[in-house]
Amino acid sequence: MASRTRRPERRREPLSRERIVRAAVELLDTVGEAGLTFRALAERLATGPGAIYWHVTGKAELLGAAADAVLAEAIAEEDAGATPREAIRAVAVGVFDAIDAHPWLGAQLARAPSGSPTLRIFERVGRQVQALGVREARQFTAASALWNYILGVAGQNAANTRMVEPGTNRAEYLDAVATAWAELDPEQYPFTRTVAGRLRGHDDRVEFLAGVDLIVAGITAHR
Amino acid sequence: MASRTRRPERRREPLSRERIVRAAVELLDTVGEAGLTFRALAERLATGPGAIYWHVTGKAELLGAAADAVLAEAIAEEDAGATPREAIRAVAVGVFDAIDAHPWLGAQLARAPSGSPTLRIFERVGRQVQALGVREARQFTAASALWNYILGVAGQNAANTRMVEPGTNRAEYLDAVATAWAELDPEQYPFTRTVAGRLRGHDDRVEFLAGVDLIVAGITAHR
DNA sequence: ACCTGAACACCGTTCAAGT
DNA sequence: ACCTGAACACCGTTCAAGT
Numbered sequence: 380m381a382s383r384t385r386r387p388e389r390r391r392e393p394l395s396r397e398r399i400v401r402a403a404v405e406l407l408d409t410v411g412e413a414g415l416t417f418r419a420l421a422e423r424l425a426t427g428p429g430a431i432y433w434h435v436t437g438k439a440e441l442l443g444a445a446a447d448a449v450l451a452e453a454i455a456e457e458d459a460g461a462t463p464r465e466a467i468r469a470v471a472v473g474v475f476d477a478i479d480a481h482p483w484l485g486a487q488l489a490r491a492p493s494g495s496p497t498l499r500i501f502e503r504v505g506r507q508v509q510a511l512g513v514r515e516a517r518q519f520t521a522a523s524a525l526w527n528y529i530l531g532v533a534g535q536n537a538a539n540t541r542m543v544e545p546g547t548n549r550a551e552y553l554d555a556v557a558t559a560w561a562e563l564d565p566e567q568y569p570f571t572r573t574v575a576g577r578l579r580g581h582d583d584r585v586e587f588l589a590g591v592d593l594i595v596a597g598i599t600a601h602r
Numbered sequence: 603m604a605s606r607t608r609r610p611e612r613r614r615e616p617l618s619r620e621r622i623v624r625a626a627v628e629l630l631d632t633v634g635e636a637g638l639t640f641r642a643l644a645e646r647l648a649t650g651p652g653a654i655y656w657h658v659t660g661k662a663e664l665l666g667a668a669a670d671a672v673l674a675e676a677i678a679e680e681d682a683g684a685t686p687r688e689a690i691r692a693v694a695v696g697v698f699d700a701i702d703a704h705p706w707l708g709a710q711l712a713r714a715p716s717g718s719p720t721l722r723i724f725e726r727v728g729r730q731v732q733a734l735g736v737r738e739a740r741q742f743t744a745a746s747a748l749w750n751y752i753l754g755v756a757g758q759n760a761a762n763t764r765m766v767e768p769g770t771n772r773a774e775y776l777d778a779v780a781t782a783w784a785e786l787d788p789e790q791y792p793f794t795r796t797v798a799g800r801l802r803g804h805d806d807r808v809e810f811l812a813g814v815d816l817i818v819a820g821i822t823a824h825r
Numbered sequence: 826a827c828c829t830g831a832a833c834a835c836c837g838t839t840c841a842a843g844t
Numbered sequence: 845a846c847c848t849g850a851a852c853a854c855c856g857t858t859c860a861a862g863t
Binding site: 485488489498501502505508509515520521522523527528530531532534535536538568569570571573574577578581586587589590592596598600 | 714732738750754758812
């Protein structure tokens, strides 16, 4: 009887780096960064924790691989026939939405930003900078600024969003912050008080893209 | 004899949130994020791990308080008589250098960006945006873009720098990356190959500030 | 070559007991 | 009110032993 009830599930396919990374992404998405554990991962893969180390050197590499996998998918499609500004916005939106869908990605990008997908982002942004007619000496700086903004600020925005407890309403939260800002000391925070109202109905994504536009405007501004 | 050799050090001052945070910053600076442990912290404070919980709710709050303390000091002095652009650069430099000196700060800002010093940064940047003559409807977006860039990208740059193993020479490292970039597939990475040379002798701080300038240029550009 | 899972050396946090 | 430190419930990682 014991042999009949033991592991009735179908024979599992062999372990592989790819399967491990896929399972890690699922775990990160469902139970968050704290939930990604070698024990939990092993259970999901119907094996022991040690088995994972045959395919992956450790947790840092696993997190990096998970981030690369998700980011690569996020920037997979390239839209031909777009203006440079539109193409840059498209990459930015891809990264933003990926972090929005996988909040752990933002923290990971801030920790170790140089996987192969991030290099692909640099390349794609750089080509659009060239297409904008920026002269060669300034191309690197322009591309770097956009690249850093996209990778760094998308994560920053996601962190802001994450701070809202999952239960609470986003609109309610913004309302509360707006009220708090409006009540700040007028001597110390005159500006913040003035713009507090802008927080209501404020959209992180729109604001993020407005920042991209400002950098593009700065790049193309001739003095 | 046992009583004579026990704890000959001077009587320690009472625990306080301030002392705990100060010790945490020291630990973070000397042994890094992984070295900040309640046991290590307790030893440094000549007490048990449990004592710390009387003054601080947990590790997350401790890290936040450490970040706030360091950041507050970094933006302490305000230089009067500067142009708006100079003043914005001054704030940006303060944040950049703070993260450079305390690498753990970048990761912390990416995780939870809203302590009171970050609000002070928003206020200071916002006032300069007003001083630039930006009309009211666009002030919030302009200040947000600068604020996000400063907080997000400074951390991003620091992460790049941190990836170099402490032993290796920075110039050597950049040289190696430049060489690797120059050898990328010309079909896939034409732009990155072109700018690979710019990496040699490249200064993160200068590049970071150039990004600030681009946003300022975008803000003040009139179409 | 690849997997297993017990064991090691840690963690953050709690809590009864002290002063 | 504040501190102590043992104990709890975990971690990531290693490694002898298996197939």
